[in-house]
Amino acid sequence: MGIQAVFFDAAGTLITTAKSVGESYAVIAQKYGMRVTPEELSGRFHICFNGASPLAFPSAQPAAIGELEKDWWRRVVREVFSPFGAFDRFDDYFDELFAHFARAESWMLYPEAVETLRELSRRGLKLAVVSNFDSRLIEILHGLGVAGWFDGIFVSSYVGYAKPDRRIFDIILQARQLVPEQVLHVGDSMANDVAGAASAGLKGILVDRKGAHRDAAISRVGSLREILDHLDCVA
Secondary structure: OOOOEEEEOOEOOOEEEOOOHHHHHHHHHHOOOOOOOHHHHHHHHHHHHHHOOOOOOOOOOHHHHHHHHHHHHHHHHHHHOHHHOOOOOHHHHHHHHHHHOOOHHHEEEOOOHHHHHHHHHHOOOEEEEEEOOOOHHHHHHHHOOOHHHOOEEEEHHHHOOOOOOHHHHHHHHHHOOOOHHHEEEEEOOHHHHHHHHHHOOOEEEEEOOOOOOOOOOOOEEOOOOHHHHHHHHHO
């Protein structure tokens, strides 16, 4: 049974921020009277984001999810700034920051993304995004001009489960009438993408642009272009 579909993670795989997270946080914070270096904020962001509860709301009604997403991010960002003293205009700051990362121009595609998606589509493969993200991702991908390549854009906040929980994959496989052996999942996280996909029976490939996992006994690529050659090996 050959590969019939390719799932992609989003941030760190298909897209990245146009400026570093720390830089964006710092520049906007200065407007509201908070001065912290981009380096400090970048470090705090990774700690707080990785330590947060899953960005998923399994029992929520669809109409409530937008506000739940924003509340989730508000807690993360408040925790980012917690070591730096009182932030009197935090709510105003957060609203601007949240809107900033909703805009497509705050993100950019990796250079090889479009040609890779085009070739995979030409080969007749179904493509989808499976991301631990919120509903802003849909408009971001539209704004970057790639949403049309995908049969679906699935964000954890709406699916109700976040990677590495296998249930996010199970739900999407069922919705698209696919079996795990037919699907390749591509992402930049060992835990969320490689281990998460494997737990659901999918074939996972790590996007390892900096070569941090050269010695790991996994399937890995240095760029999305390499997926095209790799497909023959995992078919």
